[in-house]
Amino acid sequence: SVVAMIRFLLLISRQGKTRLTKWYEPYSQKDKSKIIREVTNMVLARPQKLCNFLEWQDGKVVYKRYASLYFVTFVDVTDNELLVLEQIHHFVEVLDRYFGNVCELDLIFNFHKAYYILDELFIAGELQETSKKAILRLCGAQDALMDDSKKKNDDKRRTL
Numbered sequence: 001s002v003v004a005m006i007r008f009l010l011l012i013s014r015q016g017k018t019r020l021t022k023w024y025e026p027y028s029q030k031d032k033s034k035i036i037r038e039v040t041n042m043v044l045a046r047p048q049k050l051c052n053f054l055e056w057q058d059g060k061v062v063y064k065r066y067a068s069l070y071f072v073t074f075v076d077v078t079d080n081e082l083l084v085l086e087q088i089h090h091f092v093e094v095l096d097r098y099f100g101n102v103c104e105l106d107l108i109f110n111f112h113k114a115y116y117i118l119d120e121l122f123i124a125g126e127l128q129e130t131s132k133k134a135i136l137r138l139c140g141a142q143d144a145l146m147d148d149s150k151k152k153n154d155d156k157r158r159t160l
């Protein structure tokens with residue numbers, strides 16, 4: 001297929017802590033835990049000089065390390081690995097622009113924003129929006145709505 005379909009996406013720290021998970025196919029909680037454990041061990045144990053993709057189960061794990069985080073995806077065996085690496089890089093670029101040089105702490109304390117950005121980028125595991133500006137504009141609008149909502153709630157509390 002021309003378009004790579006991501007089955008799941010994981011963000012894992014160098015210490016093996018899972019920072020974000022997104023599942024585009026149904027898995028039981030037991031299977032999710034097993035997948036996270038296996039994929040984390042595989043990626044963290046892999047020497048840095050080797051390529052960023054490997055065959056696993058009935059597909060391919062494609063990953064890229066940025067600073068202290070590994071962005072890990074699982075795709076069909078027929079999908080183009082380089083295209084998936086580009087999609088990962090696109091996600092990282094949007095996070096970078098939104099947070100201003102994103103770091104692991106940004107994702108820990110603002111995980112809901114990271115999920116929002118991810119949901120704007122990918123639907124059902126396929127890239128839906130290629131424009132970084134469009135995604136950042138939507139995120140800015142969402143932030144403005146949240147600020148307005150907080151302001152209204154604060155005003156209500158003051159009047160009570």
